[in-house]
Amino acid sequence: MTAASLTAILAVLFAGVSLWVAPALTRPTLQFGVRVPPQHTGDPVIRRERRGYYWRAAAVLLTSAAAALALAGSGLAGWAAIVLPGELAADFGCFWLARRRITAVKDAQDWFAGLKQRVAIDTSWRTEPLRYPVKWLIPPVAVLVATAVIGAARYPDLPSRVATGFAASGAADRWAAKSLWNSFAKVAGQLWVTGLWAGLLLIIYRSRPDTDAGEEGGSSRRYRSFLGTYARAVLVLVTLVNVSLLLAALRTWQVYRLSGIAAALPVLPAAIGLVILLGVAVRTGQAGSRLAGPAGAGGLAGGGGAAGGGGAAGAVNRDDDRFWKGGLIYINRDDPAIMVGNRFGVGWTPNLGNPKGLLLYGGIAAVIIGLIVVRVLLAG
Amino acid sequence: MLLTIEPDGPVPIYQQIRDRIVEAIATGQQPAGSALPSTRQLAVDLGINFHTVNKSYDILRQEGLVRINRKSGAVIRRDAASGPPEAGWTQDWTGRLATLLAEAAAQGMTPEQIAAHCRAAVTGFAFPDPAPDAQEGQV
Numbered sequence: 001m002t003a004a005s006l007t008a009i010l011a012v013l014f015a016g017v018s019l020w021v022a023p024a025l026t027r028p029t030l031q032f033g034v035r036v037p038p039q040h041t042g043d044p045v046i047r048r049e050r051r052g053y054y055w056r057a058a059a060v061l062l063t064s065a066a067a068a069l070a071l072a073g074s075g076l077a078g079w080a081a082i083v084l085p086g087e088l089a090a091d092f093g094c095f096w097l098a099r100r101r102i103t104a105v106k107d108a109q110d111w112f113a114g115l116k117q118r119v120a121i122d123t124s125w126r127t128e129p130l131r132y133p134v135k136w137l138i139p140p141v142a143v144l145v146a147t148a149v150i151g152a153a154r155y156p157d158l159p160s161r162v163a164t165g166f167a168a169s170g171a172a173d174r175w176a177a178k179s180l181w182n183s184f185a186k187v188a189g190q191l192w193v194t195g196l197w198a199g200l201l202l203i204i205y206r207s208r209p210d211t212d213a214g215e216e217g218g219s220s221r222r223y224r225s226f227l228g229t230y231a232r233a234v235l236v237l238v239t240l241v242n243v244s245l246l247l248a249a250l251r252t253w254q255v256y257r258l259s260g261i262a263a264a265l266p267v268l269p270a271a272i273g274l275v276i277l278l279g280v281a282v283r284t285g286q287a288g289s290r291l292a293g294p295a296g297a298g299g300l301a302g303g304g305g306a307a308g309g310g311g312a313a314g315a316v317n318r319d320d321d322r323f324w325k326g327g328l329i330y331i332n333r334d335d336p337a338i339m340v341g342n343r344f345g346v347g348w349t350p351n352l353g354n355p356k357g358l359l360l361y362g363g364i365a366a367v368i369i370g371l372i373v374v375r376v377l378l379a380g
Numbered sequence: 381m382l383l384t385i386e387p388d389g390p391v392p393i394y395q396q397i398r399d400r401i402v403e404a405i406a407t408g409q410q411p412a413g414s415a416l417p418s419t420r421q422l423a424v425d426l427g428i429n430f431h432t433v434n435k436s437y438d439i440l441r442q443e444g445l446v447r448i449n450r451k452s453g454a455v456i457r458r459d460a461a462s463g464p465p466e467a468g469w470t471q472d473w474t475g476r477l478a479t480l481l482a483e484a485a486a487q488g489m490t491p492e493q494i495a496a497h498c499r500a501a502v503t504g505f506a507f508p509d510p511a512p513d514a515q516e517g518q519v
Contacts, residue, residue, distance in 0.1 A: 120384040121425040126417035208425040216382040318387060335427040336420070 003264035005072030008080035012068045016061030019091040022345040027289035032099040033327020033343040045105040049098040056094040117318040118213040122220035136235040143242040144190040154253040186249035210287035210341040214315035222288030233280040240273030281346040381409045397436035408506030416454040461508040
């Protein structure tokens with residue numbers, strides 16, 4: 001097995017497990033991106049579809065992991081990277097199936113008929129805002145600066161040709177003429193990851209919290225606790241990604257050399273960071289839906305039977321399915337929000353109905369595509 | 381303060397926001413001097429156009445309940461402890477109250493029932509301790 005195929009297997013496992021647990025991480029009133037009134041969270045169709053999803057997603061996870069392992073073990077190690085897109089597509093299929101079946105029953109039985117649909121907020125979110133964890137930006141920036149300093153010190157002593165690719169044995173197999181770009185690409189990567197996440201978290205801290213109508217106070221408190229914890233876990237991940245890039249840079253700068261499976265060493269810190277983030281997500285749930293308090297979690301294997309968010313006044317959250325395309329993409333022109341909470345899994349998504357949200361998404365996508373193009377051009 | 385609106389309800393959203401803030405002042409959730417979110421923040425949190433929030437704040441400002449300042453934003457200007465209402469206000473309010481009570485009378489409620497409902501509505505409000513003046517001013 002090579003370092004590259006080990007990375008591919010880790011990615012397949014991480015994506016598979018994250019998507020497998022995703023239904024358990026959202027509140028019971030959001031099932032596969034479908035808004036459900038508290039009275040219907042234990043509906044037979046929801047129990048059935050959740051069970052079905054867990055089985056199908058588990059099958060996708062096991063098949064993908066087996067395929068990645070088999071490819072890594074065979075002579076086709078390079079193909080292991082193909083498994084991940086296939087796995088994501090299959091998981092999306094499982095999600096789409098569950099969503100379509102629940103929506104069909106919801107529409108046929110008109111679940112929201114006669115219910116007062118409300119939007120609830122806690123204004124203290126703005127008047128006593130949560131502090132941005134600035135101190136937690138110190139570790140990723142420190143690693144970035146250390147990498148740049150080491151690189152600057154090493155650069156004059158590097159030979160005219162530097163390694164840009166490493167074979168299974170850990171020996172360099174691709175070379176290029178020394179340039180500022182190929183020597184400092186990892187530092188540019190650190191700058192991008194750190195800047196992107198520091199900026200996104202800043203927008204997220206100013207975005208609206210997910211608040212349950214009828215349970216405003218409790219859900220708002222849980223959101224605070226969730227955001228504080230999750231943002232720190234994201235910054236820990238950014239630190240560990242920067243450490244990964246530092247280790248990869250040190251290899252390019254010929255500070256160390258490892259062979260065989262040990263050549264995958266640079267991947268490890270980032271992998272640990274992802275596992276920590278997933279652990280925090282499982283602990284808190286999306287918007288803190290799994291944290292202690294009334295209207296808490298839907299169990300991992302259960303149907304999310306306990307009614308969550310139903311206030312004494314019979315207030316239910318507004319049925320906003322029409323703004324969610326495919327249950328995953330938010331497009332609402334009348335909503336000034338740039339980012340909103342995800343409906344499936346933990347995290348946030350831009351409002352593509354808002355020009356600023358579109359610009360943000362387009363900008364991130366452009367940079368990622370640009371990096372891939374540059375990489376392909378350099379490799380070619 | 382917890383604020384709940386019904387976006388698809390019959391009452392205009394700006395009116396709902398204004399009403400909820402007035403109630404929060406009366407119940408003591410938003411005492412005089414406490415801050416409200418900026419119009420843009422409240423619009424983002426409620427997922428509505430910020431002109432709608434502007435309209436609510438403007439009404440509250442005209443009613444003398446909110447002070448809008450470029451630096452400190454929107455701040456509650458007065459509450460039950462701020463003394464009797466301004467001149468002319470009581471007359472205007474009595475007119476609106478008469479319509480509301482007339483609805484109850486037209487629907488067949490007795491004077492005792494109407495009075496009982498008024499008392500029940502007022503029990504949730506926060507009045508300053510020695511407050512004979514404020515009580516007289518309210519009901």
